[in-house]
Amino acid sequence: MSEQRTEISELGEFGLIDYLTKNNETQQASTILSVGDDAAILDNFGKQTVVSTDLLVEGVHFDLMYTPLKHLGYKAVAVNLSDICAMMATPTQITIGLAISNRFSVEALEDFYEGVYAACERYNVDLVGGDTTSSTKGFIISITAIGEVTPNKFVTRSGAKVNDLICVSGDLGGAYLGLQLLEREKRIYMENKGVQPDLQNQNYLIGRILKPEPRVDIVNWLSEQNIMPTSMIDISDGLSSEILHICKQSGVGAVIHENKIPVSEEAKSLGMQFNIPTITCALSGGEDYELLFTIDQNDYDKVVNSENISVIGYIAEASEGVHLITPSGNKHAIIAQGWNTFNKK
Amino acid sequence: MSEQRTEISELGEFGLIDYLTKNNETQQASTILSVGDDAAILDNFGKQTVVSTDLLVEGVHFDLMYTPLKHLGYKAVAVNLSDICAMMATPTQITIGLAISNRFSVEALEDFYEGVYAACERYNVDLVGGDTTSSTKGFIISITAIGEVTPNKFVTRSGAKVNDLICVSGDLGGAYLGLQLLEREKRIYMENKGVQPDLQNQNYLIGRILKPEPRVDIVNWLSEQNIMPTSMIDISDGLSSEILHICKQSGVGAVIHENKIPVSEEAKSLGMQFNIPTITCALSGGEDYELLFTIDQNDYDKVVNSENISVIGYIAEASEGVHLITPSGNKHAIIAQGWNTFNKK
Numbered sequence: 001m002s003e004q005r006t007e008i009s010e011l012g013e014f015g016l017i018d019y020l021t022k023n024n025e026t027q028q029a030s031t032i033l034s035v036g037d038d039a040a041i042l043d044n045f046g047k048q049t050v051v052s053t054d055l056l057v058e059g060v061h062f063d064l065m066y067t068p069l070k071h072l073g074y075k076a077v078a079v080n081l082s083d084i085c086a087m088m089a090t091p092t093q094i095t096i097g098l099a100i101s102n103r104f105s106v107e108a109l110e111d112f113y114e115g116v117y118a119a120c121e122r123y124n125v126d127l128v129g130g131d132t133t134s135s136t137k138g139f140i141i142s143i144t145a146i147g148e149v150t151p152n153k154f155v156t157r158s159g160a161k162v163n164d165l166i167c168v169s170g171d172l173g174g175a176y177l178g179l180q181l182l183e184r185e186k187r188i189y190m191e192n193k194g195v196q197p198d199l200q201n202q203n204y205l206i207g208r209i210l211k212p213e214p215r216v217d218i219v220n221w222l223s224e225q226n227i228m229p230t231s232m233i234d235i236s237d238g239l240s241s242e243i244l245h246i247c248k249q250s251g252v253g254a255v256i257h258e259n260k261i262p263v264s265e266e267a268k269s270l271g272m273q274f275n276i277p278t279i280t281c282a283l284s285g286g287e288d289y290e291l292l293f294t295i296d297q298n299d300y301d302k303v304v305n306s307e308n309i310s311v312i313g314y315i316a317e318a319s320e321g322v323h324l325i326t327p328s329g330n331k332h333a334i335i336a337q338g339w340n341t342f343n344k345k
Numbered sequence: 346m347s348e349q350r351t352e353i354s355e356l357g358e359f360g361l362i363d364y365l366t367k368n369n370e371t372q373q374a375s376t377i378l379s380v381g382d383d384a385a386i387l388d389n390f391g392k393q394t395v396v397s398t399d400l401l402v403e404g405v406h407f408d409l410m411y412t413p414l415k416h417l418g419y420k421a422v423a424v425n426l427s428d429i430c431a432m433m434a435t436p437t438q439i440t441i442g443l444a445i446s447n448r449f450s451v452e453a454l455e456d457f458y459e460g461v462y463a464a465c466e467r468y469n470v471d472l473v474g475g476d477t478t479s480s481t482k483g484f485i486i487s488i489t490a491i492g493e494v495t496p497n498k499f500v501t502r503s504g505a506k507v508n509d510l511i512c513v514s515g516d517l518g519g520a521y522l523g524l525q526l527l528e529r530e531k532r533i534y535m536e537n538k539g540v541q542p543d544l545q546n547q548n549y550l551i552g553r554i555l556k557p558e559p560r561v562d563i564v565n566w567l568s569e570q571n572i573m574p575t576s577m578i579d580i581s582d583g584l585s586s587e588i589l590h591i592c593k594q595s596g597v598g599a600v601i602h603e604n605k606i607p608v609s610e611e612a613k614s615l616g617m618q619f620n621i622p623t624i625t626c627a628l629s630g631g632e633d634y635e636l637l638f639t640i641d642q643n644d645y646d647k648v649v650n651s652e653n654i655s656v657i658g659y660i661a662e663a664s665e666g667v668h669l670i671t672p673s674g675n676k677h678a679i680i681a682q683g684w685n686t687f688n689k690k
Contacts, residue, residue: 032393033499038428038432038502038578039395039397039429039432039434039492041393041499043393044391044392050387051385051438051440051474051489052474053441053442053475053476057480057481058481060478060479060481084384086383089384095397097398097399098400099400129396131400133402133406136403136404137482140402140485146394146396151388154378154386156378156382157383232383233383
């Protein structure tokens with residue numbers, strides 16, 4: 001962060017928006033008109049439009065004590081693009097609404113926007129509109145992500161069929177362990193301000209919580225392989241919560257094998273150190289932003305050799321419920337234990 | 346508002362969303378998939394998509410002391426649809442993000458959504474997605490409005506040409522006077538809690554601030570008359586601020602005649618009572634959500650007899666600046682004095 005401090009009131013609302021978007025370049029052919037008017041105009045070239053909105057609130061969804069603003073900007077975009085991916089669609093544009101208290105300077109906002117632009121560039125997405133206003137308290141981010149999909153080739157949560165295979169991308173539980181690490185260092189710092197954080201060799205897990213990546217690569221790979229998942233959701237609240245959404249909306253049950261759930265070596269090691277079972281992190285931790293999806297059994301051969309996809313179970317009759325089989329063969333009902341922001345305080 | 350109080354935590358996030366959207370019916374043929382998945386899917390039928398986002402923060406944009414939640418829901422939708430209208434486009438869908446502290450009950454949210462649905466129904470718009478989360482303080486509303494427009498038939502702020510006529514819909518200044526009325530009654534109430542508000546015969550001005558209407562009718566009428574405005578903006582910050590936006594983005598100047606600016610009888614009467622010149626309310630009050638637009642002189646005959654449109658001036662060379670001519674013939678430079686939320690406190 002630069003050391004200068006410019007008050008937001010020095011620029012005014014319109015000056016601020018001009019300043020923050022002065023280098024905004026659009027890359028998508030579908031972006032006809034971007035920031036600077038009452039609304040943005042997008043062309044569709046015969047595709048369908050995909051839209052998703054998220055709201056992130058300081059003190060509820062993030063802690064600025066250990067979240068650099070640049071990372072926050074990147075993550076705010078990434079988690080929204082993840083929703084577009086979860087429809088098997090391609091993200092193309094975003095709009096951003098920001099409410100900020102005057103505790104933040106123009107330079108702080110620039111850091112935030114640097115992260116926003118980094119994510120936009122990485123994923124070839126245009127920032128096409130927004131609204132910047134003051135808040136009475138804290139930092140509030142609203143992002144709407146827009147994407148495109150070939151007509152009727154989107155994937156919902158409701159199409160899973162009995163005997164479909166349940167797949168997950170990447171590995172799970174890492175974001176939750178990264179968060180525990182940051183929370184521990186925050187406690188230590190609060191108790192003794194001289195102590196420097198000990199985050200050596202934990203780049204992977206810290207990255208999982210601070211800089212998640214939407215799995216655009218998985219969506220593209222599935223398309224290339226002509227695999228049309230029968231259902232799909234992104235993992236924001238934890239595997240338990242997400243498989244329950246798919247089962248409820250598809251009217252089916254599921255069986256998941258604990259020892260098939262992908263967990264990184266880093267997560268295993270830190271889970272041991274913190275005495276938290278990694279299975280708990282994977283099921284209930286959330287924020288991994290991997291894709292959970294179901295495929296027809298006939299597609300098994302296509303995914304079995306992918307390093308980025310794990311087959312973790314299968315879809316069962318609704319009457320069989322949703323269960324986890326432990327390595328020792330025990331069967332546990334899966335219940336949602338994900339985030340519930342209204343119960344947190 | 347119903348008298349029951351159900352805590353939001355009793356329903357949980359997903360239960361709350363299900364509850365609030367259980368009667369949500371879509372009307373637009375373009376709405377392929379609505380609330381309940383990672384994102385919504387919209388068809389475009391060869392049209393271009395129009396997108397706009399706004400953020401409304403309690404204590405900055407509204408005061409719940411005199412804003413019934415139902416009206417707030419209606420207004421939050423209306424002001425976003427107004428942005429779509431300002432592109433000469435037709436609003437079709439919205440998404441809503443809400444952050445709420447646990448001071449609000451499920452019943453309070455139901456009132457808010459009742460207003461949202463009333464606006465959606467009135468303007469034939471579908472609610473297709475959203476996010477509901479907790480806030481550490483207050484009520485925060487983020488709305489993204491989506492619309493459609495025939496390819497390249499949208500109107501920006503940047504097309505005004507020298508000698509174009511400047512037009513405005515409806516009347517101006519009423520919302521600001523309505524707000525003064527509510528603020529006065531709030532002060533009286535705070536000083537003496539027994540006193541009932543005296544809002545007799547002020548329905549029109551109170552309605553202007555609490556229940557603005559997007560001018561979809563004006564957009565439709567202009568289309569029917571084959572009038573393609575050269576530039577357009579909606580009046581959220583006041584006539585001064587908006588004409589300056591058009592002039593800056595079009596690279597032109599403007600002359601506006603004070604006695605041509607439409608002001609309602611109700612506004613004149615209350616302005617007199619409050620000793621506030623109605624011209625000040627029209628220029629700097631804001632929140633009227635009327636449309637300000639420019640047309641070619643050849644279209645004059647088409648608008649001159651419209652009761653809903655006033656021709657208030659003309660576009661001049663940039664070098665001539667932006668001026669107001671008073672009834673006595675004096676010339677004043679127009680400068681922006683609209684809302685600046687960052688200077689307010």
